[in-house]
Amino acid sequence: MSEQRPIEIQLAAEASLLGSTLAKREYLSDLGSITPEHFVESAYANAWRRLTEDSGICDVLSLRLNGEDLTDALVNRITKSSYQRDTVLRARDYMIETKRKRELRKIAASAMADLDNGEASSESVALQLARAVQTLEGAQTNAMSAQDVAAALYDKGNSPPISTGIESLDYVFHGGLHPGSLNGIFARFKHGKTLMLSTIASNLEKREIPTLMVTLERRQGDVERFIVARSLNIDKQDLDFERPEDAEFWAEYRNTKRCLHYLHKPGITAAELRTQILSAYYAFGVKVVLVDYWQLIKLAGGRESREEKQAESAQMLADLASELDIAIVLTGQLNQEGHPRGGEGVLASAGIVVRLIRTEDSEEAVFDTLVSNQGPERAKGSPTEPAAKIVQPGPHFADA
Incomplete structure (x- = not known):
């Protein structure tokens, strides 16, 4: 040589x-x-x-x-x-x-x-x-020595929870979404999981908190339709992109620099999702990641059971939230018994998992907690006194 x-x-x-x-x-x-x-x-x-x-x-x-x-x-x-x-x-x-x-x-x-x-x-x-x-x-x-760890903790300071913009939901989350941890919102089929995340995304954007919204189902742009309709004070079903009275709104809206970012990729694997979150973190400085929804993360390779793979994907998101000191929120479906469908691995990885409960055809919802490492498991609302409800414009969730 x-x-x-x-x-x-x-x-x-x-x-x-x-x-x-x-x-x-x-x-x-x-x-x-x-x-x-x-x-x-x-x-x-x-x-x-x-x-x-x-x-x-x-x-x-x-x-x-x-x-x-x-x-x-x-x-x-x-x-x-x-x-x-x-x-x-x-x-x-x-x-x-x-x-x-x-x-x-x-x-x-x-x-x-x-x-x-x-x-x-x-x-x-x-x-x-x-x-x-x-x-x-x-x-x-x-x-690292304990001295160095203590110094790093002191230098970092407190990371207060990030409000969802819905007081009743913040209550069951012990103040809001906690940076450095995985948070879950689970509900039955068609009970408002995507609408809840679109509401949170809109509320975060109004406070200029950089956010990544990951959608693994529906059509691309569906979440943005909720948000646009809310901004226009109408129902998303009434969106008409050619209405003359909205021309000024669209001219400004389309050219506004925003802190909300979307990733629409049905069939994404856990490894791909990790890469995309890292990319958004370094490119945009995202503080919150919203994933809709857990069971749609593709489980690739290996001999593990489906439940084991889903548990691994939840643990990956929890580890990533801790590594980047960001809040990651994922939604998921509940089975008929009221537990996460396809396995409860997410309960071991997440800091707090909340259930969103609605009766059939009701616009009202209550919240309770499946697991919490932030303090006692909290609940909010009852059939006679709901915690939140679906309202117009948008629609979106708001405190009842």
Whole structure:
């Protein structure tokens, strides 16, 4: 191997991390251990710092506009260096290992210098060398000391629950949707699951909370129809896109920058859903993800039973909510006994699971709780005093 070969590999790895992450920002979830110090090319190091600190950087142009040290040659290399996840992970591991070797060389060189100048005994140099290597080894583990965990918790501060905009629902959720946890809203077939999520999505958008709405059934755009109709103060059945009196509304509405984002993908797998949520998190900074609905997440491969696979998909969403410190809400169907259809794995993964209960043909609803890790299981409403009801315009759910 020539002397140039290792540095060529290093630069190729650095470019691949930049190019691949620009193409798919969700790769950042696998690259949290990479810092600018892992780069040997200073322009790449500065570019990596900008890329990880600014979620608005999504292409080479925006990356270059934020830094004058990227030459044409470096930019071209980044552009040509977009790879699949497996290659990115290999590049990451290579850069971690080469950084460790550089640090070991510095430690060894410093120890040899101390020996050569005769200012320290061999015993003290050996002791210092052992301590330096021990410190380096400690830096390679993902484990954190209790002190570091406590400091991280303090720096993070409190993450208050996010209100759904429906007081009775907030009550059973112990204040609202809790960041870092999975929340569930379950109901019988055709009892208003999608309408509830569209109501929550609209309420969140009014407070400018970045939200991703994932729809796995119905037609694309159905949730937006509820929201548009509510904005126009009409029923969605009466939407007429050619009404002259609505022309001014549509001219403004279509050009308004919004914080609500949609993903409509029936048949999505759990792995695909995870990737899409990560993409939305890094691209738009979403704080809440709404998924309609749990049993429609496709269960691919493996020998596990359907119940086991559904439990895995729920646990994946719970882990992702914790990792990103966002609130994820999924709806799901109840069976005739009032339990989640197809298995109760979601009850083990979710922080709070609420039941939305309506009698046949009634616009009124009550809430109760199947499981809660935020405090006592709460209920709201009764047949004579409902908690919420379906109202116009839209329609949408509102407190009764």
